[in-house]
């Protein structure tokens with residue numbers, strides 16, 4: 278392969294550094310063409326009511342169908358997409374595709390919500406209403422009511438630039454779109470710090486859920502997050518719930534919603550239909 282032969286041209290770098298750089302450049306180039314070649318797709322994973330199992334929302338999770346490498350998970354390419362700025366066109370594609378799919382489900386009377394992950398870079402513009410304007414345009418285009426859309430952001434985003442992220446999130450919230458705080462507990466912010474942001478729902482990170490039945494400290498942390506979230510009028514989702522004992526423990530603590538392999542793995546639209554039939558009450562479509 279030409280790329281491997283090229284290794285010798287940079288003899289003054291350590292081989293490791295060389296390989297990393299080449300891998301990075303190759304990844305960046307194929308990521309660039311992926312946008313143009315339509316190699317991305319979305320998988321969806323349900324978020325359900327902890328007690329009734331009723332479907333509340335679907336989270337859109339990005340996948341890259343690489344022509345040689347197959348399905349590439351987001352953790353392997355989103356960091357590069359963020360660094361290079363490619364996350365902007367990719368992120369906009371994610372919103373378009375999620376709204377297009379949601380429009381189809383709403384047409385069938387399946388009135389589910391859609392949760393969409395957004396990177397800090399997508400919100401960090403000189404004009405804090407930039408993202409909200411783009412989102413609003415797409416909501417109009419696909420004729421989706423804003424209250425069906427949830428934007429998932431992470432704690433680290435809030436810490437990066439408080440003023441700017443507060444303005445950007447406020448603009449989104451003003452559209453009527455709800456904001457979810459993803460992976461909560463992995464950053465260093467306190468819930469009282471979070472109070473200033475327009476957050477409706479906290480997603481408790483999977484790492485706490487994993488050990489909560491064996492580890493008292495993790496169980497106590499989850500209890501504390503739920504109690505404080507409730508006192509701030511926020512609702513709670515536990516992510517990465519894989520077993521029935523985990524679900525019932527969370528139910529006992531008053532955690533509103535769960536998401537995880539216990540309910541379903543993320544899946545492509547083609548496999549989603551039977552699941553939706555099972556967990557979402559279908560509203561008869563109105564007479565046209």
Ligand code: C2E
Pocket residue numbers: 322337338339350351352355368371394395396429459460516517518519536537538539543
């Ligand atoms: P996330 O938003 O916290 O998504 C949850 C991740 O946990 C997903 O991984 C999901 O497949 C996985 N997961 C869910 N339930 C379980 C479970 O019960 N057990 C285990 N072991 N895993 C579970 P995925 O799809 O690989 O996504 C990883 C991360 O990539 C996401 O974490 C999110 O931060 C990011 N991401 C995904 N799609 C997008 C996107 O469209 N835009 C941006 N900016 N980031 C995205």
Ligand code: MG
Pocket residue numbers: 336394429459
């Ligand atoms: Mg998420």
Ligand code: MG
Pocket residue numbers: 459460480516
């Ligand atoms: Mg998460």
Ligand code: MG
Pocket residue numbers: 460482483516
């Ligand atoms: Mg996570």
